[in-house]
Amino acid sequence: MADPRLTERRNPRSVEIDRLSTLEIVDLVNAEDRMVAEAVGEERDAVARAIDLATAAFRAGGRLIYVGAGTSGRLGVLDAAEMPPTYRTDPAMVQGIIAGGPAALVRAQEGAEDRPEDGARAVDELAVGGADFVLGIATSGTTPYVHGALRRARELGARTGFLLCTYPSEELLARHDVVIAPLVGPEVITGSTRMKAGTATKMVLNTITTGAMVRLGKVYGNLMVDLQVTCQKLRDRGERILMETMAMEREAAAALLARAGGHVKTALVMRGRGVGRREAERLLEEADGRVARVVEGIGA
Numbered sequence: 345m346a347d348p349r350l351t352e353r354r355n356p357r358s359v360e361i362d363r364l365s366t367l368e369i370v371d372l373v374n375a376e377d378r379m380v381a382e383a384v385g386e387e388r389d390a391v392a393r394a395i396d397l398a399t400a401a402f403r404a405g406g407r408l409i410y411v412g413a414g415t416s417g418r419l420g421v422l423d424a425a426e427m428p429p430t431y432r433t434d435p436a437m438v439q440g441i442i443a444g445g446p447a448a449l450v451r452a453q454e455g456a457e458d459r460p461e462d463g464a465r466a467v468d469e470l471a472v473g474g475a476d477f478v479l480g481i482a483t484s485g486t487t488p489y490v491h492g493a494l495r496r497a498r499e500l501g502a503r504t505g506f507l508l509c510t511y512p513s514e515e516l517l518a519r520h521d522v523v524i525a526p527l528v529g530p531e532v533i534t535g536s537t538r539m540k541a542g543t544a545t546k547m548v549l550n551t552i553t554t555g556a557m558v559r560l561g562k563v564y565g566n567l568m569v570d571l572q573v574t575c576q577k578l579r580d581r582g583e584r585i586l587m588e589t590m591a592m593e594r595e596a597a598a599a600l601l602a603r604a605g606g607h608v609k610t611a612l613v614m615r616g617r618g619v620g621r622r623e624a625e626r627l628l629e630e631a632d633g634r635v636a637r638v639v640e641g642i643g644a
Contacts, residue, residue: 350529351541352530352534357376358372358533373532376529380526380543380544380547381547386527387526390522390523390524391548395555395559398553398556406474408437410478410549411466411478411479411493412481412490413456414538415541416482417442417448419542419549420440424438424440430571431571432562432571433557443457460493460495462492463488468496472497473501473502478497478502479506481507484537485508485510504520506524507523511525561632561634562609564589564635564636569608586601586608590615592615603621609635611624613638616638
């Protein structure tokens, strides 16, 4: 009997991959990868629902917490780690839990994913509560660690979601606030979910956090105006944003950014409204952090 999980089925298009030339292998993998974006697009309503749940959690003072094992857990931790430097968020705002703990980020921890009680314990250690949104990631849909974590999160009053790459059961759909199931099909190498399923996971997580950050006002137009200037690359980006939106020279943009404490969004309001840093910060707070609500017509 065939495994009911799409992630574990054999791909008929790659059954002779071991006989192909190097270039043919590349072409085959690429052809399979092209299916991923379409599969993710089919889940647009569910992804939008997840964005709204994450945004509501943030506005209530809660967190977005990813839970996964193996590749799924690593991708959740990666997405969480990228939020502070990109959007100037508190590191606690988006967090990732991985079966086996930090050591599993660089070396597989065999068997860690099989213990649901460990997932529940990890949720308890983070003091998950009613303001949080916990998103489980298990491309096969069956990882005990993830199910244990989500079960405990629901008991604690958190909203929960599930991301998988196979057909969701009616029970799963009824149990969670959102279920995202991009059906990318069998992998090129049977069961190697770091491939298409991993790519789909990365795309979904990117969209969820990007959408939530936009809804929170951390983007002006398509510019990362709430970025944290912590290195030369980000300082250069911040200065270029001010140069483009305010028609400023580099030297003036650098000086403005310094007066704004390295915060691009504050600098935009200071320049656009002709006010000092303290007043710009007050105006932004009143506008829920949305630059467009404070200053109109500053830039293309």
